[in-house]
Amino acid sequence: MTLPDTDRYPTEQLPVVTAPAPAPLLELREARAAYDAITVLHGVDLTVAGGQVVALLGPNGAGKTTTLKVAAGVHPVSGGRLLLGGRDVTGVDPKDLARKGVCLIPEGRGVFPNLSVRDNLLMMTFTGRSRSEIEEIAFTRFPILGKRAHQLAGTMSGGEQQMLALARGLATDPAVLMLDELSMGLAPLIVGRLYDQVAEIARQGVAVLVVEQFAAAVLDIADHAAVLVRGRIEKQGHPDSLRHELAELYLGSSK
Ligand SMILES: Nc1ncnc2c1ncn2[C@@H]1O[C@H](COP(=O)(O)OP(=O)(O)OP(=O)(O)O)[C@@H](O)[C@H]1O
Ligand SMILES: [Mg+2]
Incomplete structure (x- = not known):
């Protein structure tokens, strides 16, 4: 991820001048x-x-x-x-x-309903990350996905499916x-x-x-x-x- 260096100053040492956007x-x-x-x-x-x-x-x-x-x-x-x-x-x-x-999570969630949560995440290993890394990122941010790892994505609630879609997106390190x-x-x-x-x-x-x-x-x-x-x-x-x-x-x- 290529990011601007925003963490350079601890809050109390922020320069007084207005930083450029x-x-x-x-x-x-x-x-x-x-x-x-x-x-x-x-x-x-x-x-x-x-x-x-x-x-x-x-x-x-x-x-x-x-x-x-x-x-x-x-x-x-x-x-x-x-x-x-x-x-x-x-x-x-x-x-x-x-x-x-660049990661776009399309309307309608972009998960594979007939695959389990785990397999939905497994597909993201094409990014070069390992299964365990992807699962750790996903399950840390959305613990419910860890609990539902073997459930078919299509049988989860809409909110859980959206979490899975987000977790898949995060696996790409956007x-x-x-x-x-x-x-x-x-x-x-x-x-x-x-x-x-x-x-x-x-x-x-x-x-x-x-x-x-x-x-x-x-x-x-x-x-x-x-x-x-x-x-x-x-x-x-x-x-x-x-x-x-x-x-x-x-x-x-x-x-
Ligand atoms: N594949 C397509 N072929 C032809 N016209 C399209 C196509 N996709 C979108 N449009 C048209 O382009 C315009 C903008 O559509 P778009 O889907 O970007 O709107 P939106 O703001 O996302 O709407 P919504 O809130 O309904 O999702 C609409 O008039 C739509 O009919
Ligand atoms: Mg739209």
């Missing part, structure tokens, strides 16, 4: 994307630094999933640039981006972790707990980009939030400054 690990510049002739992203600017949680919010069809696909290199840009650690990686093969630490609709179909309490884990992952230096339609839980842990509407970022800023706009947007979009 950390260099973004992930950056979309004026990103445009289309499906056939239909453009769905009209120039999206978005940056995520190591250690930061950025929330990308917006109504159905706004282009949130497409933005993540573009950022992971699995959907091409039709204009604009994708940068990783300050380097232009526009058009780079998604497998190479994955090797550089520098950039992207999550699409983590909260889908889950009870608010479970979502809150999952987001606490996501915040903890970010604290270890990972750049986290979270997509959600409905905002509340993710705004609690996000450092920055952006609202995407019809393929354009309508507003971005501190999560608190966006709560009001979001409420209005969703009321507006349901008319």
